[in-house]
Amino acid sequence: MEWETVIGLEVHVQLSTKSKLFSGSSTKFGAEPNTQASIFDLALPGTLPVLNEEALKKAVKFGVAIGAEISKRSVFDRKNYFYPDLPKGYQVSQLDYPTVGKGSLTVTMDDGSERVIGVTRAHMEEDAGKSLHKDYHGMSGIDLNRAGTPLLEIVSEPDLRTAKEAVAYLKKLHRIIRYLDISDAIMAEGSMRCDANVSIRPKGETEFGTRTEIKNINSFRFVEKAINHEVRRQQEVIEDGGRIVQETRLYDADKDETRPMRSKEVANDYRYFPEPDLLPIVIDDDYIAAIKAQLPEMPDSKKIRFIEQYALSDYDADVLVSTREMAEYYEVVAQQSGDAKLAANWVSQDLLGLLNKNNWDIADCPIQPERLAVLIARIKDNTISGKIAKAVFEAMLEETISVDEIIAAKGLKQVTDSGEIEKIVAQVIDNNPDQVQQYKEGKQQVIGFLVGQAMQLSKGKANPAQVNALLREKMQ
Amino acid sequence: MIKSTVAELSLALAAGDISSVELTQAYLNRIAQYNGELNAFITVCEESALEQAKAADVARAKGDTSSLLGIPLAHKDIFCTEGITTTCGSRMLGNFVSPYNATVVERFSDAGVVMLGKTNMDEFAMGSSNETSFFGAVKNPWNTACVPGGSSGGSAAAVAADLCAMATGTDTGGSIRQPAAFCGITGFKPSYGRVSRWGMIAFASSLDQAGPICKSAEDAALMLNVMAGLDSKDSTSIDKPVEDYTATLNDSLQGLRIGVPKQHFAEGLSSEVEQAIRDALAEYEKMGAIIKEVDLPNSHLSVPAYYVIAPAEASANLSRYDGVRYGYRCENPVDLEDMYKRTRSEGFGEEVKRRIMIGTYALSAGFYDAYYRKAQKIRRLIKVDFSNAFKEVDVIIGPTSPHTAFKLGSKSDPVSMYLEDIYTIAVNLAGLPAISIPAGSANGLPIGMHIVAGDFEEAKVLNVAHQFQKHTDWHRNKPSAMAKEA
Structure with missing residues (x-):
């Protein structure tokens, strides 16, 4: 039988605010355990939450960027369950009235085809702390530094049909979030996390099959592997005459398999109710308009502009807009060098290669865009050949002197006499x-x-x- | 002197008739004399109280004229006090020393008030008799075989027996007003949001409100002047300017429209209480007020709605007491689940566990609409009842409780205990300000009168209460059993 896969993703991103969602504690990653836990984060009796407005702004920013409905009135709820890294015994989240409602984003597949993926909603909630099971001799340690860090949970419609589409969607989401600078969105550090709801159905069938939820997927590559594994598993179960059980499964990257979570890890009745310690969030059109006005140029429009303004290929433009920093770098080089095409080649090949080789962020790169622009200008005015330019480029990594000084010092000036x-x-x-x-x-x-x-x-x-x-x- | 009101003490201190140290020592002596019998205090802070009194005297000598400077107060043990055990009447927090002060505590401290100690209360403020406290029942100073009411029973008994000049309380369904009625003193619950809840241990967050427990409406005004106001640490506190609540105490009641809810003079109300309130209303008529009957058609739904909403919120508010970070933890847990179960089974008392279970049930999948959502609808209807009534009248007056203080141990059925708050609960659901002041006596026990006004009309409530106290002496009555001076 031919099967169709149906996938929906729930993506949690930590909003990059200085302080937590409801307390003044720092959200910095990697501090000594429990040094960033205030009396509220510890859930001491009598403490109360106060909403961090930065988190709200960032959530609304995301909603506006994906053209989603923004709720004029959103409500926090308590989601009740017991776990040692959840100090209050409930997580403050948004159930019925999330801040961000329906929206969508367009993903482009490798073959150039485009798919519009619906976003059901995005709501704010608190992150939990961490349980540390090592080093405590039969006991568990609790680190509450992360407890209360603001999260935005972005829930997609079940519109994704392949693991590749799921990855493309996730990467697009990542790109948008990084452009908006609302989260570090580093999967390895957990500032972006993904759960996948996966089901299969015979091709042509309109009803959904029973789904499973895969948790704990912490890289783009694992998203693809985990989904593919789960799809194969479901096919085997059904083809062997079995039935899929709706359950939560964990992805084990070492074994490349998913396995059911122990039932104790899954609470089934969270007894949500409106959080009485917080008033509903009420925002108006002016608030939304002000955030909209501050939006940066988003990757899709930037790409179209690059193609038109700099006569770039679709591929080059896509590479150059992959991050906001890269695009900004490119534009400086293109404008100051006077040769947008040459600039595109240098940035997307030589520079990107250099960054990848050294595992640098563009901000760490010792070659500033202004210097690279001078190098390209020297190719254009025949001071050096393209080949010599590669040597100058290498030298620019070591030397802080200007491009012209490097050319002169090394006697690389092109002979035109x-x-x-x-x-x-x-x-x-x-x-x-x-x-x-x-x-x-x-x-x-x-x-x-x-x-x-x-x-x-x-x-x-x-x-x-x-x-x-x-x-x-x-x-x- | 210890029997004086705060207003009188304030004058005496200002005049130099007495020092704060002398006054504080007098109350400490009185506590030593009577607390054994009454069990009103869980913690007495003798040393720090005398230090604060000394500091207040020094400040006064330097020219500080704050009205509450040097006046000794007791805090209900629901308010977090830095460095001092804050138990909330529970075994669960029997060892909890708070690292921070509640805003209410901070404000009184900033006003130079002396803190004598922490008063007994029903466990987590759940009770109407002060019998659910892990630290034992409080006795009513008017008759020690009777309850003082609850949950702020310790504060009410302490004020009534002159173990302190004034005390704080909290009121979720009547926990300030009912004990005030039973103990023959003045207890005021302000509008929801008027006083910060930061540092006040939560029972039911959307209903809890702190307020004064004291000897007169004037004292309540003086206390509220210190307590009230916006607090950036409590998102539900209200950004409304704080009036000087003493400024309008003496406004005339000529033409005041008093509403009398027919539902509060129906079956279940004892005849002595009814008579006392009718007499009080006659007193108001003499002052020029007009009495009108008003209808609160949904008031019979307030107790059932309250006993869904309050336990639902409590079931979540009390989840943090899990033995992980502070407070009680069971001995030798074998695993996490065992630790949770035994910690909470052993750490909480019966009434608290009952309410956690009621609340958990009401919020459970499949029951939410039938209980929690419906209760919220009733809550809105009750609010509407009051706003309709306040189109016709300025205040609503009735009994605080259907009867006087009952005997310790006489109410073993939880539902009959829940019905204790039948006249006070609706006010919490609607978030309104309301006071209970003494208005009579039967069989040697005080009778409380309940005065309610519209949202943030604290000044109106206090004005109406103060005028009654100017014309009557019920608030001056003292329990004879406590007459012996140390």
Whole structure:
């Protein structure tokens, strides 16, 4: 039987606010356990929550960016369950009235096809602390530094049909979130986390099959692997005459498999009710308009603009807008160098290669866009050849002096003096009588070899176009 | 001197007739004399109280004229007090020393008030007799075989027996007003949001409100002047300017429209209480007030609605007491579940566990609409009843409780205990200000009168109460059993 997969993703992102959702504690990652837990985070008796308005702003920013409905009135609820890393015994979340309602985003697949994926809602909630099971000899340690960190849970419609689409959606979400600068969205650090709801149904069927929820997927690659594994598992169960049980499963990356969570890890009745310690959040059109006005140019529109303004290919434009920082870097290089196409090649190939090799963020890169622009300008004005430019680029990593100073200091300036070039050409003709003969007999392609010889003699500094022209002239 | 009102003490201190140290010592002596019998205090802070009194005297010598400077007060043990055990009447918090002060505590401290100690209360404020306290029942100073009411029973008994000049209380369904009625003193619950809840241990967050327990409406005004106001730490506190509540105490009641809810003079009301309130109303008529009957058609639904909403909120509010971070933890738990179960079974008393179970049930899947949602609808109807009534009248007056203080141990059925608050609960559901003041006596026990006004009309309530106290002496009555001076 041919099967169709149906996937919906629940993505949690930690909103990058300085302090927690309802307390003044810092949200910095990696501090000593429990050094960022205030009396509220510890759920001491008598303490009360106060909403961090930055978190609200960031949530609304996300909603506006994906064209979602923004609730003028949203309500926090208590989600009740007992766990040692949940100090209050309830998580404050939003059930019936989330801040962000229905929206959508468009993902582009490798073959260039586009899919519009619905976003059901995005709501704010508190993160839990962490239970530390190692090093405590039969006991568990509790670290409440993370407890109360603001999360935005973004829930998609069950619109995704393949694991690849799920990854594409997740990457798009990541790109948008990074553009908006509302979260670090680092999956390895847990500032972006993904749960996948997966079911299968016979192709053509309109009813959904029974779904399972896969938790604990912490990389883009694992999202694809976990879903593919779960789809295979479900197919096998059904094809063997079995039935899918609605349950929560954990993805185990080491074994590349999903397994059911112990029933104790799954609470089934959270007894949600409106959080009486907080008033409903009421915002107006002006509030939403002000946030809309502050939105940066988003990746899709930036890409279209790059294609038009800089005459880039779809592929190049996509690479260059992959992060806001890269796009900003590119634009400086393109504008200051005066050659947008050359700038695109340098940024998307040489620079990106350098960053990947060293595992650098663009902000860490020792070559500032203004310097790269000068380098490209020197190619354009024939001061150096493209090949020499690669050497200068390498040197720019080590040297803090200007591009022109590097070129001068290393004597890399292109030779354009025709007397100089004439000498070299004469020497090449003298040294290679056989090839000259062949050329004269009509074997035009030998010219490439002769130009190469001249470039070698000049240590790459001769202007290849001039060499080419002069050779042809002399061999007439 | 210890029997004086706060207003009188304030004058005496200002005049130099007595020092705060002398006054504080007098109350400490009185506590030593009577607390054994009454069990009104869980913690007495002798040393720090005398230090604070000394500091107040020094401040006064330097020219500080704050009205409550140096006056000794007791806090209900529901308010977190830095460095001092804050038990909330529970075994669960028997060892809990708060690292911070409640806003109410902070404000009184800033006003130079001396804190004598922490008063007994029903466990987590759940009770109407002060019998659910882990630290034992409180006795009524008027008759020690009777309850003082609850949950602020310790504060009410302490004020009535002059173990302090004034005390704080909290009121979720009547917990300030009913004990005030039973103990023959003045107890005021302000509008929801008027006083910060920060540091006040939560029972039912949407209903809890702190207020004064004292010897006169004037004292309540003086206390509220200190307690009231916006607090950025409590999102539900209200950003409304705080009036000087003493400013309008002497306004004339000529033409005041008093509403008398027919539902509060129906079956279940004892004849002595009814007579006392009718007499009080006659007193108001003499002052020029007009009495009108008003209808609160949904008042019979207030107790059932309350006993869904309050336990529902409590069931979540009390989840934090899990033995993980502070408070009671059972001995030798074998695993996490065992720790949770035994900690909470052993740490909470019966009434608290009953309410956690009621609340958990009311919020459970499949029951939410039938209980919690319906109760919220009733709550809105009750609010509407009051706003309709306040179109016709300025205040609503009735009995605080259907009868006088009952005997310790006489109410073993939880539902009959829940019906204790039949006249006070609706006011919490509607978030309104209301006071109970003494208005009579039967068989040697005081009778309380309940005065309710519209949202944030604290000044009106206090004005109406103060005028009654100017014309009558019920608030001056003292329990004879406590007459012996140390």
